[in-house]
Amino acid sequence: MIDSKTLDSNFKFLIASEPGGENIKKCFSCGTCTAGCPVREVTDRYNPRKIIRMALFGMKKEVLSSQFIWLCSSCYTCYERCPQDVRIPELMNAIKNIAAREGYLPPAMKIQLDLLSSFGRLLEITDFENEKRKESNLPPVQGKTEDIKKIFKKIGLSS
Amino acid sequence: MKKKPEEKAPLSQYLLYLGCTVPVRALQYEISARKVAERLGIQFVDIPEFSCCGYPIKSVNHYAYLLMAARNLALAEKRGLPVCTLCSSCGGSLAEAAHEIEEDEALRKRINEDLSTGLGMQYEGKVPVLHFTRVLQQAAGTKRIAEQVKVDLSSLRFAPHYGCHYTKPSVLFNRADDPENPRSLDELIEATGAQSIPYEDKLACCGGGVLAIDEQIALAMAQRKLEHVRTQQADAMVLICPFCSIMYESNQRKIEKAFGTEYKLPVLFYPQLLGLALGLEPDELGLKMNRVKTTELVKKIQGRSD
Secondary structure (H helix, E strand, O other): OOOOHOOOOHHHHHHHHHOOOOOOOOOOOOHHHOOOOOOOHHHOOOOHHHHHHHHHHHHHHHHHHHHHHHHHHOOOHHHHHHHOOOOOOHHHHHHHHHHOOOOOOOHHHHHHHHHHHHOOOOOOOOOOHHHHHHHHOOOOOOOOOHHHHHHHHHHOOOO | OOOOOOOOOOOOEEEEEOOOHHHOOOOOHHHHHHHHHHHHHHEEOOOOOOOOOOOHHHHHHHHHHHHHHHHHHHHHHHOOOEEEEHHHHHHHHHHHHHHHHHHHHHHHHHHHHHHHHHHHOOOOOOEEEEEEEHHHHHHHHHHHHHHHHHOOOOEEEEEEEEEOOOOOHHHHHHHOOOOOOOHHHHHHHHOOOOEEEEOOOOOOOOOOHHHOOHHHHHHHHHHHHHHHHOOOOEEHHHHEOOOHHHHHHHHHHHHHHHOOOOOOOEEHHHHHHHHHHHHOOOOHHHHHHOOOOHHHHHHHHHHHHO
């Protein structure tokens, strides 16, 4: 049961103002996205049609706090097939951006953010890696850059 | 573009973009890509300062993603050469950022303000980004590749795995491949003389995108494809993205344990296969770094070539 008093009718506008979320209101729930979704194929915990419907209804807290928005694998199958050009993977990212701002960042994403801030890459490159590269006649890679930390700081993104 | 005559000058020059995964977890991809590029007259220039493409934080903060991508693109622009990626996700992510920044003047201004005040850099917005597979297809060409094949691979059957970000969203790549029926990797496999075989759900995603969030889901997605490929009795799977390789190769044992089955399916990066066809030694192509043993496969190939 959905209690209409808990719905936030502005949620869809908030999403539509976020990069990638612009076309959410075009969705007419045909289910093409869900029918071809490879994640949906292995779990019923992810259902893009349902998530979009919930967002359009205004179920802001349920959507933002759920784990399912993070289960999109960004394969873009639905992006190509959607007859309404809803661009679902980008839409999911728009919702995830809002969720992150509202404090619903999954621990795994927080770890990635920390790594990027510290090293500028997801996998640290130490002398060990560069030594291994040398043995294979590969040129060294800069293991660490402060640039990304600076970028994050500049735009107020804290990890 | 005019076709260049066969001469000593390189066929084309690219900035090699490695990203996060390749230089740490897929050295065999980098080693083999550099080798076959050299053979085909494609010259790579390295920029050690390249960082992560920004893709991992696209879901957390879209603007931070664009800035990270723009930093790499700015480094590339300074050299005046196109970017060539080995990772499909890096390729898609950089191409998308380049596209978005080029289309939106206000965004470009904002990006440049932050790049210049923060890092003393700037980006005009004119850097082409290409995946290595597309470079092979377009700059080298399947015909030219086929002419240089030295080893008979005609009895071998390979299952191509396109992955996602190499073809989609297709608008980013001028629909170089039909996203519902891509052909480029099949054609490149066939150019080596080997067979490229069809199998169920050939275009399905490897699951890598959700690995960090939910391992079980990711492994289940990868397992489905391993199963489909096994049904067709492929000699190996051939792919072009380090993250897909993590799912099908690095995690193959884990999948076998979780699902109580055995695949022992070799997984090659396309440049490894191409290198073998061009007559390069397995050691020159990093084959011993492959987690799933390729010994039988190599035996089959070398047995034929003698």
